[in-house]
Amino acid sequence: MIRATILDYGAGNLHSLSKALATPDVTVRIETDPLAAIETDVLILPGVGAFTGAISRLDPSRDAMRRALNEGLPCLGICLGMQLLFDSSDEGPGTGLGFFAGRVDRLCAALVPHMGWNTLHEATDPLLPSGALETAYYAHSFVCRPTDSAVVTAWTTVGQDRFPAIVRRRNTVGVQFHPEKSSAPGVRFIRAFLASVSELRVGQ
Amino acid sequence: MTLSRRVIVCLDVANDQVVKGVQFKGLRSIGDPAAMAVGYEQAGADEVVLLDITASAEARSTRWEMVHWTAEQLFIPLTFGGGVRSVGDVNRALRAGADKVAINSAAVARPGVISEAVTWFGSQCIVASIDAKRDGGARSGWRVIVHGGRTETSLDAVAWAAECVDRGAGEILLTSIDCDGGRTGYDLDLTRAVAAAVTVPVVASGGAGTVDHICAVLTEGGADAALVAGVLHDGIVSIESIKSAMAERGLPVRRERFWPASAVGVA
Known part of the structure; x- marks a missing residue:
């Protein structure tokens, strides 16, 4: 059984995400305390709210969370996450x-x-075999500009602006789109992420 | 590398049932909101709007449960609108599971409610819902109407849309009161005027009768998305027939193989 923990920064909808994560092999917990949230098998940083509000919730436990991620805690960050x-x-x-x-x-x-719905391109992420998620739902005004583009495992473009759709370092994956709002292909993406995490545990 | 143009299904809801009726007269229940929303997701709809037109405040007490129940089963974006009066209501709608919240009359009464909601929850989840009516006395030619099309205001519709965006609204849901329910096409001039005045997506509403009307408002009208309701519920058009027509005209559309969420084991 895998424990997935959604960190709740106090703004917005976590229902679809909880439902998309919940399978017979996964127990889903919603946690408002960031220190408690990292006591888990997989951490989910959801995509609702604004940067300053969310980061102020994280602030007291930023170092602990960063350490946990560096030590290999699998994490899926969605949009703001x-x-x-x-x-x-x-x-x-x-x-x-x-x-x-x-x-x-x-x-x-x-x-x-x-x-709205936009396509992913130059997708190399291992969670995207055979283009399983071609079009995903986005709702954001800000985008990530990684110093090292090698962390980008899929891109999206709006007008002339090309930005990361997915970034990955080891088991931490960030997605600019909302997989929990991208219909069945998005749900499959979340399930593929959880499956990759559970294989990791079996391998340990 | 293309942002799709969206087909958004609107479910008018009264007393927790989806209802149908021309300009809010003679309402008839046509189904359960969650079941209909999921059905439209499986048919390929890009988003769903739940518009609560329940008349009395007491009868509205169960609406957050309805939003919750719908959101839990839906894996495409859900917008809630209707009787949203305050930041507290926005919060309740979001906590119940809406991804976006439409504010209409309350913003006209007190425009600050948009700015406050944006500060708390972000632009991407605040929709300014504007009902507009042709009026030679208004500067742009359209006046803002509130309370479900019953009350005129002193606001010019195009200027008001621009102000809502200045206050941070992330999307405009624009309904033509003249065209709503008529099925003779969207108000293309209104939609074009508002789309030209703002830098956020405009969702056009009111008047869809055929797939050609929908394509017209997305091309000539300059709308980013089209809201469709009665003509879809009556089976005159389908999501697939709309998207086929859009694709034929060269509009980018999302056309996955529409596997229902149940196919991946979502209870």
Whole structure:
């Protein structure tokens, strides 16, 4: 049995995400205390709220969480949750987790927010075999700019702005889109992530 | 590398049932919100809007349970609108499971409610819902109407849309009161005027009768997305027939092989 913990920063919808994570092999817990949240098999940083509000919740336990991730705690960061894994954001003040080097800045496009279904390209992430998730749902105004583009395992483009759809370092994966809102292919993506984590545990 | 143009299904809800009726008269129940929303997801809808038109405040007490029940089963974005009065209501809708919340009359009464909701929850989940009516006396030619199309305001519809965006709204849901329910096409001039005045996506609403109407508002009208309701519920058009027509006209559409979420074991 795998324990998946969703960190709740206090803003927004966690129902679809809980439901997408829940399988007979996974117990899902929603946790508001970041220190308690890292006592888990897989940490989920959800994609609702604003950078400063979320990071201020994380602040007292930032070092502990970063240490846990560096020590290999599997983590899926969704939208804002992905952005929290970077150093800082133009959306507002606050220090990110810095698990990925780079900043978060405003999307450069004619229509912002980027709201709707967009395709992934140059996808190399192991969770995307045979293009299982071709089109995903996005709802965001800010995007991650990693210092090292080698962490990017899929890209998305709006107008002229090409930005990471997926970043990965070891078992920590950040996705700019909302897999829990990307219909059946998105749910399959989440299940594939959980399956990869559970294989890891078997391998230990 | 393409952002799809969206087909959004609107479910008008009264007393927790999806209802149908022309301009809010003669309402008839046509189904359960969650079941219909999931059915449309499986048919390929890009998003669902639940618009609560329940008349009395007491009868609205169960609506968060309805949102919760629907959100739990739906794996595409869900917008809730109807009677959202305050930041507290926005919070309740989001906690119940909505991804976006539409604010209409309450924003006209007190525009600050949009700015406050954006500060708390972010632009991407705050939708400014605007009902507009043709009016030669308004500067742009359209006036904002509130309370389900019953009350005129002093606001110009295009200027009001721009103000909502200045206050941080991440999307405009624009309904033509003149065209709503008529099935003779969207108000293309209104949609074009608002789309030209704002830098966020505009969802056009009111008037869909054929797939051609939907394609027209997405091309000539400049809308990013089309809201479709009665004509879909009556089976005159389908999500697939809309998307086929859009694709034929060169509009980018999302056309996965529409595997239902149940196929991947979601209870």
